Amino acid sequence: MVPFWTIETARGNGLFGPPVANQDLLLLTLAWLLASLPWVLGDHFIPYDSVGEFYPQSRFVVDSIRHGDWPWWNPYQYSGLPVLGDPQNMLFTLHTLVGTLLGPGYTLQAFDLVTLVHPFIGGLAIYAIGSSRGVPRVWLLSAALVFMLGGVATSRLQHVPQIIAYGLLPVLLWLLLMLESKPAIGRAMLLGLSGAIWAANANQVVFLGGLLLAVFAVLTVARSENRLRLAAMYGVAASVSLALLAPVYSAIIEIIALSTRSDFTLTDSAHPSFSPIVFASLFFPALFGNLNGKIWSVTDITQDFLYIGIIPISLYLLAFFSCMRWRTTAVLTWLTLLLFFVLFSLGVKTPLYPFLFNHIPGFDFFRRPVDAAYLLNLLFALGLLVIGRETARSTALPCGDTGHQLSASSRHLLFAIALSIPLLAFVLGAAAQSKDALPVLLENYGWLVVRVGLFAILLWWIKKQLTSPNRSFWILIVAGIFFAVDLGAAGRYSGLFSQRYSKIALARAYQHTQPPESNSLDAWLQSNTAPWARVEIIGGGESMGHSSVARWYNTQGYNPIQLRRYAEQIGSFVTFNEPRTFVDGSEGPLDQRFDVLGLRYVAFMTKWAQASEKDPSPASEQARRYRDELASGGARKLFSDDRYEVWERPGASRWLAVSDSASIDGLESAPCEVEEFCNTRLTIKCRSPVETTLVIGEVYAPGWFACVNGTPTPIEPFADLFRAVTLPAGPSTISMTYHPVPFLRHFGCSNGLFIARPDLPLSGE
Structure with a gap:
């Protein structure tokens, strides 16, 4: 073991000593800000589902509340969509509170910053858990930063409800441990209330996180001196949560049963199952090409990113080569949970996930085993707390006196790691070459070498600083900056996880909340659409959830919840990049069901509608057929700009x-x-x-x-x-x-408190 990392040498400088709260919170905030600079400065936005689905959903909720309207039903997408029954409804979130307070200032940047705050809150909870249990300072700060910035906290920001659940999970764990220390009714009710808020947006992170909390609850009851009282307080907390969640979950269960998402099978989980090769991304910062070059990820580029940074990996290696007690209850529990979620994330590639899916209720509600990555990143953070505390306890003892150290010697471990490096290089090289992405892999090897070199320089500088007294704070500041830049450069400062407003027209439209320009498509649709005069957008960002923000009426959208009646009779498509086809038995664009639906306009993305026959992509080819069939039936073009052309369907509305x-x-x-x-x-x-x-x-x-x-x-x-x-x-x-x-529900006819939109022309013709 490197001499300057021993407890005796470093304790006097505060690196492995107790935390200093004011300094540590300053460091954590600085590191979070540094890693989040592209979003804080307003140059970048969180792409994909965040901008296409969740911001419009949240804006709809906020705007409805501010206009005095209940947000339980969204009339702007799919000709009507339930909101409370949507598991990803964005109703009971910090976004709703912040958006309501900001009003016109609730832009996409504000939405993204609220999203980013959740892992920060969770990191502070990790810090609170570790500091109350005597975890040495370096391990403690690293654990908090891994949770804030590592893996899913960088790549999965687009999945906002899951990031919310991920960020608040350590808070619930902290409240659970606080209840263990003092089983009081007030703490139990606080845990129950917090759990209900956390679980209101139902997703797989909530489901798996709930299982993790249940395991911790059982362990704390087993070790408690007052088991009956603690179990009773957990019962109170669970009862409070269930009572508050009953309205939301009853609506969700009803809508899910009537939607297109009610019949998941094990086959649906085949693609979103990790391959073992994905775990190489733990220490390869951009293994699958998320920064530039060809993307060659196994499932999805945002899922196959587990990088936690050079410093945490080094701390884990330090523990392996130290005289640490591995057979303690805390360490074995952590290893068991880690192994469970690793196997779970492999999905159909191991017997575990198929067994759970087929035989244990609840697991068949979801289809992505890779969502276990949220729990893995949490466990990597908690592991630093557990192993850090055990390392601090063990290193002060002679190796021969520990009695519970790792069975293999340090030399054997070092030999095994040395053998694995060329084997891993061969496996990664073969996988990358099969997807014509070998240059991307070689570039990542190069950047890994650069990171290791910079880390070596950092260690050399730290060793020099340890010769001077009272340098621990500045050492931690520099190490924290290194940590933040290491994680930021891996996916936050550029690449597919953090994109520029200047590149995406839809995101630019969300940089402000001012009324649209008079000659824009949004302004035209606001003036001309109504429930009885809807539009269907073919291609481009406006085809997604954009109508909920711009407040015009769309027959399509971008939401996994689609009522089966609508999908089977009208058809629900992600027309952003998919062809708009017509259901069996339909008469195509002129089908009378569209007249009843009130579909009056169809807007085609110009580059699709005018695409050359030499560029026959399925989406553009379908768009041209759709437009030509409308034109042959008597449709006329009413509006066009550089992005869209709007055609009026022939015939009268039968809305x-x-x-x-x-x-x-x-x-x-x-x-x-x-x-x-x-x-x-x-x-x-x-x-x-x-x-x-x-x-x-x-x-x-x-x-x-x-x-x-x-x-x-x-x-x-x-x-x-x-x-x-x-x-x-x-x-x-x-x-x-x-x-x-x-x-x-009640069947009375008393009037409620409802306010009609003042800008809506009140006519059905």
């Missing part, structure tokens, strides 16, 4: 129609007008000469109830897709309201 049969062919325009339309309430006034059926071109979904002239009236599905009610003869008022929680 409000009456019929005496169950056939779409028999629909006629309804003698009705829309009086009020908002997220969860629709009011229509009619004057019909006879009793008939009123059909509204809104998707049928549970939770919607109708009152006709103050009398509860059932809503029935028309053509297995649209809403229909019995319309009486004479004047009538039809009110439809949405109640998302199954067991809280």
Whole structure:
């Protein structure tokens, strides 16, 4: 072992001594800021799902609250989409609070910064856990920084609900350990309330993190001197969480059963299963080409990134070559959990995941074994706490007196590592060559050598500083800067995980919340679209969740939750990069179901619609066929700019129609007008000469109830897709309201607190 890393040498300088809270918090904040500079300065944004799905969803929630409207139903995507029943609803998050307070200042940058704060909060919780248990300072700070910046905390920022769950998980662990130290009712209720907020956005990180918390709860009860009281307090916490989560989870269970995501099979988990080669990214900073060059990742580039930095890897190696006690309860528990999640992340490549998926309830709700990477990064951070404390205890003893040291000698370990290096190089080289990415791998070897060289210089400088007293703070500052830049250069300062606003038009549109320019597509769609005059966007960022931000009505979107009725009858597609095809039995672009839906406009991305026949990508080829078929049926182009051209479909809207049969062919325009339309309430006034059926071109979904002239009236599905009610003869008022929680629904017709959008033209024609 290197002499200057021994406890006796370093303790006097504070490196392996107790924490100094004010200095350490300053260092952690500085490192977080340094690694997050591209986002803090507003030059970069978090790409992919963050900008395409979660920011628009969050903006919809925030804007609805600020306009006095309930955000339980989103009318801007897929012709209506449940929000509370969406597991990734973004309702009960810090983003909602910050966005509501910021108002017009709630830009994409503000959204990204709130996302980045969550791993920072979790890192502080890791620090609190370790400092209360006497973890030496170097190990403690490294653990916090690994959690804040390592692996998923850099590459998976796009998956915002999962990052929220990941960031808050150590907070729950800390509260659980606080409850163990003092099993009081107040602490139990705080743990239960925090757990409910954490679990409200249901995802696999919550599920797996809940299992991890359950393991810790069992362990703490087993070692407690007051087991019954502690178990009772855990019961109180669980009861509080379940009571608060019941409305949300009941809505989620109902909607999931009716969506296209209710039938996962083990085959769906085959691709998002790690290959063992992915774990080489723990110490290769850009192994699969996330910075530049050809991407050759095994599953997805944002998933196959586990890099935790040179310093943590070195600390783990230090533990291997020290006289550490490995057979303690804490170390063995940590190793067992680490092994479980490693095997789980391998998915279908080992028997563990298929067994859990097929036989243990809950595991079949999700399809990505690679999401275990969140738990792995947490365990890498917790491992630094566990091993750091054991190393500090063990190093002060002679090696022969520990009795529980690693069975293999340091020489054998060193020999095994030396043998593994050329073997790993061969395996990585063969895998990269098979994907024509050998130059990318060679570049990564080069950068790894550079990092190791700089780290060697850092160690030499630290050794010199240790000869002077009271230098520990400056040593930690320099090491913290090295840590932050090491992780930042691996994926935060450039590359696929952190992209520039200047490169992406959609992201630039979210840099401010001002009204769109008068000649823009957004301004045109705001003025011309309505629920009965919707648009379908083919290609480009505006086809995703953008309509929820710009507040115009889209028949498509970018959300995994798609009601099965809608997907099977209309078709739901990620038209950002997929061809827009038509379902079996459809008459194509001129199908009458689109008339009932109120689809009046189709906007084609210009470069697809005008693409040369020599560039026959499936998406552009389908877009041209779609446009040409509309044009042959009498459609006309109404708007164009440098990115899109908008065509008006032929025919009349049948969004409000009456019929005496169950056939779409028999629909006629309804003698009705829309009086009020908002997220969860629709009011229509009619004057019909006879009793008939009123059909509204809104998707049928549970939770919607109708009152006709103050009398509860059932809503029935028309053509297995649209809403229909019995319309009486004479004047009538039809009110439809949405109640998302199954067991809280009522059938009364009392008025609620709803506010219609003032800018919406109240007409169904």
